Amino acid sequence: MPGCASVGCSNSSTKGFVMKRLPRDSERRKQWLVKMKRDKWKPTDNTYLCEVHFASAMWQKTRVDGTRKLKSNTVPTIFSFSSLEGKKRKAPTGRAPIPKLVLPVGQL
Numbered sequence: 506m507p508g509c510a511s512v513g514c515s516n517s518s519t520k521g522f523v524m525k526r527l528p529r530d531s532e533r534r535k536q537w538l539v540k541m542k543r544d545k546w547k548p549t550d551n552t553y554l555c556e557v558h559f560a561s562a563m564w565q566k567t568r569v570d571g572t573r574k575l576k577s578n579t580v581p582t583i584f585s586f587s588s589l590e591g592k593k594r595k596a597p598t599g600r601a602p603i604p605k606l607v608l609p610v611g612q613l
């Protein structure tokens with residue numbers, strides 16, 4: 506299963522999060538991407554966002570079978586960068602810095 510497409514978020518279904526696929530409708534998908542600040546980015550049909558980006562009011566009542574569905578016109582609003590707005594930009598996570606090679610001393 507893919508992980509969350511949000512910048513700086515590494516949640517996935519294997520960690521127990523509910524994953525929501527991006528809407529198929531191009532207008533709504535665009536809105537999601539704008540919220541994700543990834544509107545220049547091309548998602549695939551396997552692009553997911555995890556549940557933490559949706560406010561509790563965006564969810565329909567939990568069904569009898571325990572599944573949780575979003576309301577039809579929901580857009581994700583909760584992103585970690587929203588609290589960083591205007592402040593120093595966080596370096597993109599997800600891509601770990603390449604560790605410097607440590608050469609064994611004495612073998613040069």
Ligand SMILES: [Zn+2]
Pocket residue numbers: 509510511514515516554555556557558
């Ligand atoms: Zn996420």
